[in-house]
């Protein structure tokens with residue numbers, strides 16, 4: 402493997418995806434703690450080894466990471482409660498790598514937990530009801546919703562490049578096909594392009610089945626030095642490249658179709674010293690079908706405007722040149738409000754050849770890209786390129 | 792001209808803008824029926840949303856408000872058919888849009904008083920201003936756009 406530009410002495414030693422999709426009797430922190438146990442067991446470490454704590458959630462506010470440390474009765478030397486939306490956990494892995502490389506901690510635990518579904522949160526389709534915040538006053542009166550912003554992006558993409566609703570639907574169909582191979586996935590009944598197109602319109606041109614599901618869930622990742630990881634239970638997964646970026650409205654002139662993935666992807670690929678063709682699978686945040694298409698284009702897997710053709714005819718399905726989200730993604734497996742942690746967990750499991758029916762055979766290099774916030778409005782992006790040496 | 796809404800109009804009455812001292816000029820301008828933007832006399836940047844200084848050159852002394860033409864074109868839009876938020880439940884479907892203003896910046900707004908099927912990217916639009924019943928004393932209005 403060609404590697405340059407990124408410290409090569411950091412690895413992911415353990416991961417755990419909480420199996421729950423609906424947990425009305427659990428709290429966010431409880432799901433995080435159960436996930437911590439899972440990931441530490443996976444690595445062959447204990448809670449006493451943890452000296453770096455990273456986490457974010459839908460309800461952790463100011464000092465939330467301190468609340469989390471108290472819940473877990475941990476006393477880490479390094480704390481990072483960065484919350485840049487659903488991409489946070491991809492960024493946490495990058496931040497953990499930097500901290501480990503700098504000698505500030507040695508075993509970093511990254512956590513997420515959520516009860517979005519059992520709390521009946523309207524994540525995508527509620528919005529703009531009378532906030533007193535002057536910063537959001539420029540969207541409050543206009544009925545801005547998450548799905549509405551993505552819909553404006555999709556509409557502009559269609560107008561500019563001729564992208565069709567059928568092409569977007571193909572992404573949802575592929576995610577569902579993958580979910581059927583994942584015993585933990587929440588939605589496993591196959592769907593057709595017609596099913597997507599005939600589902601209820603939410604915000605034109607996005608239908609109900611263009612949107613991710615809402616579930617409960619959580620997960621954990623253990624990051625440590627490559628040296629330490631070598632002696633642990635599982636084959637270490639190396640961090641080859643990572644970067645994060647933002648995109649927003651600026652002062653009113655930014656190109657709406659350029660998303661944060663363009664900037665973070667270029668840096669991460671440069672660090673990893675690999676090409677797009679070298680990527681064996683991609684874990685792409687799929688809040689909406691258009692999110693996947695926009696991300697593939699902006700990461701350079703195809704030219705701007707070619708995303709529709711790229712995803713068509715099972716172009717991102719298992720068995721294709723670039724399988725995307727073999728776990729079924731946020732559209733069909735799980736989406737507990739913020740999904741970034743699952744992108745990393747599945748990428749690691751795929752590289753360790755643990756995914757059975759949905760395994761990408763011989764996967765050696767994986768990319769994970771998380772999007773946080775709202776494409777078409779303001780958002781963050783975090784890209785991680787991971788590799789395994791067999 | 793500022794129009795008083797009837798009960799079925801957009802935006803819903805509970806979705807009222809609130810201003811900081813940085814954004815007050817925009818909302819008070821709308822209350823007078825004017826679309827107010829900021830222009831920097833030091834570097835010539837026109838910026839939206841409003842801020843207490845020009846973020847292109849970080850000058851605060853050069854920044855002035857001016858009344859824009861209110862003309863623009865539709866940059867993108869969506870017809871929202873489902874929004875569970877209070878007030879918006881009752882006004883679906885509604886048209887949220889990015890408008891490219893003649894003066895340069897893009898602004899988030901809504902297109903009202905038209906058939907959604909008559910709106911297209913590139914359509915010419917003109918600002919209109921909706922006064923809302925308010926619970927405070929502010930003389931604000933909400934800029935929306937109409938097809939020309």
Ligand SMILES: [Zn+2]
Pocket residue numbers: 831832833834835836845846847848849850853
């Ligand atoms: Zn200036």
